[in-house]
Amino acid sequence: MEQQKTQEELEKREMERIYRAILRAAADKVNSDDKKVIRKAYNLAVDAHSDMRRKSGEPYIYHPLEVALIVAKEIGLGATSIVAAFLHDVVEDTDYTLEDIDRLFGEKVARIIDGLTKISGVFDQNISLQAENFRKMLLTLSEDVRVILIKLADRLHNMRTLGSMPAYKQLKIASETLYIYAPLAHRLGLYAIKSELEDLGLKYTEPEVYRDIKLKLREEKEERVKYIQKFSAPIRKKLKEEGFEFDIKGRPKSIYSIRNKMKKQGVSFEEVYDKFAIRIIINSEESREKADSWRVYSIITDYYRPNPDRLRDWISTPRANGYESLHTTVMGPDGHWVEVQIRSSRMDEVAEKGLAAHWRYKEGSSKESRLDEWINRIRELLEKPEQNAVEFIDDFKLNLFSDEIFIFTPKGDLKTLPVGATALDFAYEIHTEIGQKCLGAKVNAKLVPLSYQLKSGDQVEIITSQKQKPKEDWLNFVVTAKARSKIKSSMKEERKAISEEGKEILQRKLKHIKIPFNDKTINDLARFFKLKTSQDLFYQVGTGVIDNKRLKAYMNERSGGFYSYIKSKFTRKGSGPKVPESDKDSKNQVLVFGDDEETLDYKLAKCCNPIPGDNVFGFITINEGIKVHRVDCPNAVRLQSNYAYRIIKSRWVPSDRTNFVSILVIKGFDRSGIVNELTRIISNDMKVNIKSINISGTDGYFEGIITVVVYDKNHLDELIENIREIEEIQSVERKYKK
Numbered sequence: 005m006e007q008q009k010t011q012e013e014l015e016k017r018e019m020e021r022i023y024r025a026i027l028r029a030a031a032d033k034v035n036s037d038d039k040k041v042i043r044k045a046y047n048l049a050v051d052a053h054s055d056m057r058r059k060s061g062e063p064y065i066y067h068p069l070e071v072a073l074i075v076a077k078e079i080g081l082g083a084t085s086i087v088a089a090f091l092h093d094v095v096e097d098t099d100y101t102l103e104d105i106d107r108l109f110g111e112k113v114a115r116i117i118d119g120l121t122k123i124s125g126v127f128d129q130n131i132s133l134q135a136e137n138f139r140k141m142l143l144t145l146s147e148d149v150r151v152i153l154i155k156l157a158d159r160l161h162n163m164r165t166l167g168s169m170p171a172y173k174q175l176k177i178a179s180e181t182l183y184i185y186a187p188l189a190h191r192l193g194l195y196a197i198k199s200e201l202e203d204l205g206l207k208y209t210e211p212e213v214y215r216d217i218k219l220k221l222r223e224e225k226e227e228r229v230k231y232i233q234k235f236s237a238p239i240r241k242k243l244k245e246e247g248f249e250f251d252i253k254g255r256p257k258s259i260y261s262i263r264n265k266m267k268k269q270g271v272s273f274e275e276v277y278d279k280f281a282i283r284i285i286i287n288s289e290e291s292r293e294k295a296d297s298w299r300v301y302s303i304i305t306d307y308y309r310p311n312p313d314r315l316r317d318w319i320s321t322p323r324a325n326g327y328e329s330l331h332t333t334v335m336g337p338d339g340h341w342v343e344v345q346i347r348s349s350r351m352d353e354v355a356e357k358g359l360a361a362h363w364r365y366k367e368g369s370s371k372e373s374r375l376d377e378w379i380n381r382i383r384e385l386l387e388k389p390e391q392n393a394v395e396f397i398d399d400f401k402l403n404l405f406s407d408e409i410f411i412f413t414p415k416g417d418l419k420t421l422p423v424g425a426t427a428l429d430f431a432y433e434i435h436t437e438i439g440q441k442c443l444g445a446k447v448n449a450k451l452v453p454l455s456y457q458l459k460s461g462d463q464v465e466i467i468t469s470q471k472q473k474p475k476e477d478w479l480n481f482v483v484t485a486k487a488r489s490k491i492k493s494s495m496k497e498e499r500k501a502i503s504e505e506g507k508e509i510l511q512r513k514l515k516h517i518k519i520p521f522n523d524k525t526i527n528d529l530a531r532f533f534k535l536k537t538s539q540d541l542f543y544q545v546g547t548g549v550i551d552n553k554r555l556k557a558y559m560n561e562r563s564g565g566f567y568s569y570i571k572s573k574f575t576r577k578g579s580g581p582k583v584p585e586s587d588k589d590s591k592n593q594v595l596v597f598g599d600d601e602e603t604l605d606y607k608l609a610k611c612c613n614p615i616p617g618d619n620v621f622g623f624i625t626i627n628e629g630i631k632v633h634r635v636d637c638p639n640a641v642r643l644q645s646n647y648a649y650r651i652i653k654s655r656w657v658p659s660d661r662t663n664f665v666s667i668l669v670i671k672g673f674d675r676s677g678i679v680n681e682l683t684r685i686i687s688n689d690m691k692v693n694i695k696s697i698n699i700s701g702t703d704g705y706f707e708g709i710i711t712v713v714v715y716d717k718n719h720l721d722e723l724i725e726n727i728r729e730i731e732e733i734q735s736v737e738r739k740y741k742k
């Protein structure tokens with residue numbers, strides 16, 4: 005009991021200590037009224053979190069207090085932000101509502117708390133957002149830029165105390181910090197916070213690398229200090245002589261930036277030459293700071309030779325986030341390049357704390373309104389990505405350890421998918437119908453095939469087609485359970501429907517050739533086509549795998565080779581349509597037979613004397629080969645109904661079918677087998693001669709130039725129509741010139 009009391013007292017003392025530090029940090033920004041509100045918020049937070057503890061065992065209240073301290077001391081914000089920082093977890097984690105906050109602290113604070121609560125909701129579900137979208141979302145979720153700043157402070161404190169979290173959470177939080185928060189801090193000019201977030205992020209994502217560099221930096225410290233002394237000695241002397249008030253610091257670069265250099269340049273720790281920078285901070289009046297900085301530059305370069313490529317004048321043109329400094333790299337003692345940063349103490353504070361510090365130096369306006377001015381400036385920064393935007397996005401070196409990816413719809417909505425998910429998974433994720441009709445996708449405005457594996461941050465637009473249907477091979481590249489089961493069940497349904505249709509077709513066809521549709525025939529057929537079940541047979545008839553030609557083959561076997569006899573007997577030698585001897589009068593017309601439009605020997609029937617142009621059919625006689633009758637021949641009905649299987653399709657075609665060369669430009673989505681399908685349609689189905697075919701594809705999109713030989717425009721139009729039937733084909737155009 006005694007000990008518990010002591011513990012309690014210690015904790016209370018600690019709370020008061022942090023509280024006082026906050027007030028001290030904000031002393032120049034808060035008046036006595038502000039202090040009352042701050043105390044009120046403090047009391048409420050202490051009360052609301054009274055029975056909560058953090059994972060580390062510490063009282064929960066330490067967290068909002070520390071966040072408020074960061075907000076006041078390291079970012080330089082005022083009373084409103086301190087109050088909001090105290091209360092930032094109250095609505096989410098305790099019984100207090102937003103209305104309570106509104107009533108007790110006013111609308112402004114309530115809105116900030118609301119924004120913070122919303123943001124944390126979004127971030128809990130979505131780790132990695134594309135930089136631009138992330139920025140947009142921050143803007144929509146946070147009318148008040150203080151929301152973002154407090155969120156950064158919140159994250160910084162969570163990173164500082166990450167050690168007590170379980171390992172898997174450490175990894176997630178640290179990755180997210182490197183991915184989102186550190187670049188954001190950078191963008192806002194909060195360099196100190198940015199560096200700390202990066203180092204902490206590295207500490208948990210690559211602990212060995214972090215420890216290794218840290219250790220080596222420590223080992224090198226003595227040497228480094230000596231070197232810096234050696235380097236600065238003459239400079240110090242000269243600056244003193246010239247009457248400068250100054251401070252020279254030799255600061256090692258952050259662990260994270262050293263590790264980046266090692267990675268980028270593929271070098272070891274020892275080989276990174278600029279592991280530290282020398283910073284010369286001069287106490288200079290604002291009106292003289294630029295001239296003084298250049299004077300310092302001049303002194304340094306009197307002693308050390310500068311590298312002209314490495315001079316950066318951020319004083320004449322400050323960075324968008326407010327950073328001002330003069331950078332040069334000079335050849336120091338012992339042949340080492342050394343980066344030197346020259347700046348005034350005002351510039352230094354801006355560099356460390358961001359623009360909050362900058363506005364503090366502005367004259368004239370009241371303190372709170374200066375802060376507002378700064379906050380508006382940050383808003384502008386976020387709203388208008390100027391030249392720095394690229395840099396901002398480049399900083400997003402995604403290093404996620406999550407097994408999820410986050411994908412944007414064209415409208416910017418977010419979808420979560422497992423790693424390895426493809427464009428098709430995404431389509432199903434949006435809506436089953438969209439998945440079923442999915443033809444392809446545009447990822448970041450580039451066409452990709454359905455099987456394209458998505459990456460976090462991709463923005464994906466799905467292209468659908470009413471003609472599209474789920475395909476068996478889709479199962480090879482979807483990973484989500486939803487897509488799999490939808491594809492499977494629609495394959496099953498599809499199969500069933502096709503089988504039923506196939507059964508009807510088969511019934512009709514058998515009836516036509518006078519073969520009874522019964523179990524014996526079905527079994528016969530199944531055996532003939534080497535199929536296991538009648539369902540398989542119906543399915544194959546339905547899909548057209550078993551077509552008339554193959555059914556004829558079956559019939560052929562059944563009827564003892566009648567057809568093959570006819571064919572071998574009457575097929576003409578040589579190729580190409582030719583006017584038969586017996587038909588000299590028909591001039592430019594010639595008869596062709598069957599689906600394949602073959603030219604066979606034939607005789608014209610005496611009963612109806614067909615002439616070119618008549619609708620005709622061929623009848624296979626036993627002794628006289630093919631006899632051609634007119635469709636309206638008096639014998640036609642009898643022949644067709646009694647000997648349907650001996651009827652062969654026939655039609656007149658011009659014998660001098662002129663050959664025209666035509667070039668088609670075909671564009672569409674690539675997939676395996678597309679070329680085969682194209683050539684099948686062109687040469688097998690359409691009997692069109694392909695002279696040349698040239699297909700090139702990039703990233704799932706292909707363009708083909710196909711030169712074909714056609715009879716006339718009708719023929720060509722028909723061909724184009726048939727090619728367009730292929731799902732993946734987006735366009736078929738006739739090219740008029742070579």
Ligand code: MN
Pocket residue numbers: 067092093158
């Ligand atoms: Mn928090």
